[in-house]
Amino acid sequence: MATGGGGGSGSASNHESNCTQNGASVALFNVPSAALGPSASSPVFAVHREAGVYNWQATKSSLKERFAYLFNNELLSDVRFIVGKGRQAQRIPAHKFVLAAGSAVFDAMFNGGMATTSTEIELPDAEPAAFLSLLRFLYSDDVHISPGSVMATLNTAKKYAVPALATHCVEFVSKHLKADNAFMLLTQARLFDDPQIASLCLDTIDKNTAEAVNADGFTDIDLDILCTILERDTLSIRENRLLGAVVRWAEAECSRQQLPATSENKQRVLGKALPLIRFPLMSVEKFPTANPKPRPNNMDRPRCCLRGEECSINRFQHVESRWGYSGTSDRIRFNVSRRISIVGFGLYGSIHGHTDYQVNIQIMESDKHVTVGQNDTGFSCDGTSNTFRVMFTEPVEILPNVSYTACATLKGPDSHYGTKGLKKITKESATGTKTTFVFFKSPGNNNGTSVEDGQIPEIIYYA
Numbered sequence: 001m002a003t004g005g006g007g008g009s010g011s012a013s014n015h016e017s018n019c020t021q022n023g024a025s026v027a028l029f030n031v032p033s034a035a036l037g038p039s040a041s042s043p044v045f046a047v048h049r050e051a052g053v054y055n056w057q058a059t060k061s062s063l064k065e066r067f068a069y070l071f072n073n074e075l076l077s078d079v080r081f082i083v084g085k086g087r088q089a090q091r092i093p094a095h096k097f098v099l100a101a102g103s104a105v106f107d108a109m110f111n112g113g114m115a116t117t118s119t120e121i122e123l124p125d126a127e128p129a130a131f132l133s134l135l136r137f138l139y140s141d142d143v144h145i146s147p148g149s150v151m152a153t154l155n156t157a158k159k160y161a162v163p164a165l166a167t168h169c170v171e172f173v174s175k176h177l178k179a180d181n182a183f184m185l186l187t188q189a190r191l192f193d194d195p196q197i198a199s200l201c202l203d204t205i206d207k208n209t210a211e212a213v214n215a216d217g218f219t220d221i222d223l224d225i226l227c228t229i230l231e232r233d234t235l236s237i238r239e240n241r242l243l244g245a246v247v248r249w250a251e252a253e254c255s256r257q258q259l260p261a262t263s264e265n266k267q268r269v270l271g272k273a274l275p276l277i278r279f280p281l282m283s284v285e286k287f288p289t290a291n292p293k294p295r296p297n298n299m300d301r302p303r304c305c306l307r308g309e310e311c312s313i314n315r316f317q318h319v320e321s322r323w324g325y326s327g328t329s330d331r332i333r334f335n336v337s338r339r340i341s342i343v344g345f346g347l348y349g350s351i352h353g354h355t356d357y358q359v360n361i362q363i364m365e366s367d368k369h370v371t372v373g374q375n376d377t378g379f380s381c382d383g384t385s386n387t388f389r390v391m392f393t394e395p396v397e398i399l400p401n402v403s404y405t406a407c408a409t410l411k412g413p414d415s416h417y418g419t420k421g422l423k424k425i426t427k428e429s430a431t432g433t434k435t436t437f438v439f440f441k442s443p444g445n446n447n448g449t450s451v452e453d454g455q456i457p458e459i460i461y462y463a
Contacts, residue, residue: 105160150169151185152192186201214245223272230273242277312460319419329409329447332450334439336398348388357381367402373396377390431463
């Protein structure tokens with residue numbers, strides 16, 4: 001056999017020559033060739049030397065490097081996994097000792113009372129990329145995951161009892177979770193039954209609903225996830241914009257089911273999701289005739305996008321009567337010391353007993369004359385001097401040190417009104433958070449409300 005072949009003739013000179021060619025010093029060994037035994041000419045030894053990897057250990061300066069070199073390597077392997085199905089399946093070599101040292105599941109598989117004796121193990125339900133990520137971690141502590149593979153890797157780490165890798169996966173999701181991938185990760189979290197990741201995804205969707213439903217992954221979700229989203233009170237999006245996203249989902253679902261995207265088919269594929277759309281929060285012109293129509297059981301409670309405590313301030317110290325209405329808005333300007341979301345006003349009602357009012361409420365950014373929130377609605381009162389809640393369809397974000405104008409245009413009989421108004425009010429929430437409101441008279445076309453007296457006594461907000 002040629003000297004480069006690896007088996008050699010058994011002479012010391014041939015062995016020393018081969019060692020020298022592979023970078024090893026002959027003087028270091030000083031071992032008779034006979035002492036090398038039959039393994040020196042074994043087929044495995046020959047293969048390793050022919051592949052140019054003899055004495056590879058000398059090129060690795062640390063234990064981690066040596067074990068990392070063995071990852072996904074036939075060298076010294078004593079087990080192989082067939083991972084995946086069909087043409088996607090991969091044959092992955094491994095080393096029982098390394099796997100058993102890092103995973104109780106692998107330890108039981110190879111050394112337990114019912115240990116397998118097979119050197120080839122089929123794992124048809126595993127994803128090759130996720131399984132390789134698991135093995136790479138066991139061999140080297142290196143974490144190789146991506147948004148597209150993190151959930152499968154997390155599931156594999158849990159299945160094979162490698163909690164350190166599972167923790168890395170959760171941290172990766174927390175760091176990389178964004179509005180544009182939240183639905184993709186939520187779908188995977190549901191698939192792998194991981195409530196922790198699902199909760200993180202839902203929280204991100206709550207806080208960034210508009211961006212999330214505009215991402216490509218939204219139209220790929222299934223009907224159950226769509227219903228889960230539509231059931232949430234915590235979405236931060238206007239109902240008409242949410243409806244537009246739902247219609248896009250219905251069109252995509254029609255395409256998946258090879259149906260024409262007609263109004264009837266869109267309503268058909270929406271099925272149980274349709275009653276979860278809060279049509280009563282939208283005026284009729286907000287949804288096109290081609291879109292799904294409201295049903296009597298659609299919820300009319302506004303969604304609230306904030307976590308936190310509902311608070312309210314009342315700017316008057318006394319109540320009087322009477323306050324009349326002629327179609328002009330009552331207005332009061334204000335600013336706040338911190339970011340909040342206003343969800344509604346408390347308004348005074350009739351001095352004539354039980355009465356129904358029609359009302360338009362608005363909040364405008366004063367300097368820009370831009371309406372940031374409004375609702376055409378109504379309320380019933382009982383003739384008392386209490387305030388009656390009138391809510392926006394969605395919370396209105398209010399930024400600190402920006403001037404806003406609160407407006408209320410009522411249609412109805414004379415009402416109570418407030419007096420002895422306060423210019424500055426500081427409210428402390430149950431958690432100790434303080435919010436300061438400062439009020440100013442709103443110039444221009446005003447029904448008479450001022451800092452001292454008038455309507456819009458109460459502002460309801462989330463701190």
